[in-house]
Amino acid sequence: MNRSPLCVLLSAFVCATTSACGPKAGAAPGPLSMASAELARSRWPEASAESLEQGRQLFLSNCHRCHAYPDRAAYTAEEWPSLVRRMGRKAHLSDAEAMLVLRFVLTDREAGSGASWP
Numbered sequence: 001m002n003r004s005p006l007c008v009l010l011s012a013f014v015c016a017t018t019s020a021c022g023p024k025a026g027a028a029p030g031p032l033s034m035a036s037a038e039l040a041r042s043r044w045p046e047a048s049a050e051s052l053e054q055g056r057q058l059f060l061s062n063c064h065r066c067h068a069y070p071d072r073a074a075y076t077a078e079e080w081p082s083l084v085r086r087m088g089r090k091a092h093l094s095d096a097e098a099m100l101v102l103r104f105v106l107t108d109r110e111a112g113s114g115a116s117w118p
C-alpha cells in the first residue's frame with residue numbers, strides 16, 4: 001500500500017483523535033515498576049530499569065509521533081519482534097534502539113497481560 005506523507009500524517013491524526021483506524025491504541029505508556037524491571041532481568045540478564053526506561057523514552061520520541069501506544073496485548077510475544085523491527089525502520093532507529101523499544105513493550109505486555117515470554 002502506497003501512502004503519501006500527508007496521508008500518513010492525516011491517518012495518524014485521525015487515529016489519535018477518534019481511534020477509528022490503525023492499531024488499537026492507548027495513552028502514552030507510563031514508566032515500568034521495579035517489579036517489571038525484575039521480570040525483564042529474569043528474561044534478559046543485561047536488562048535494567050534504566051535500559052527499559054530508555055526503551056520507553058525511545059518509544060515516546062520516535063514511535064509516538066506517528067501513533068498512540070499500540071495495544072500491547074493485541075499481538076503475541078512472537079509477533080512483536082518483527083513489528084518493532086518493521087516500525088523501527090519507519091522511525092529510523094538503530095537495531096540497538098529497536099531492541100530497547102522491543103524489550104520495553106514486551107515487559108510492559110508481560111506485566112499487564114500475564115502472558116508468557118516468547
Ligand code: HEC
Nearest residue numbers: 008022023059062063066067070083084087088090091101
Ligand atoms: C512514520 C510514522 C510511524 C512511525 C515512526 C512508527 N509507526 Fe507504527 N505504524 C504506522 C502506521 C501508518 C501503521 C499502520 C500501517 C502499518 O501497519 O504499516 C503503524 C502500525 C503499527 C503497529 C500495528 C502493526 C500492524 O500492522 O498490525 C504497531 C504495533 C506499531 N506501528 C508500532 C510502532 C513502534 C513500536 C514504533 C517505533 C519503533 C512505530 N510504530 C513507529 C506509522 C508509524
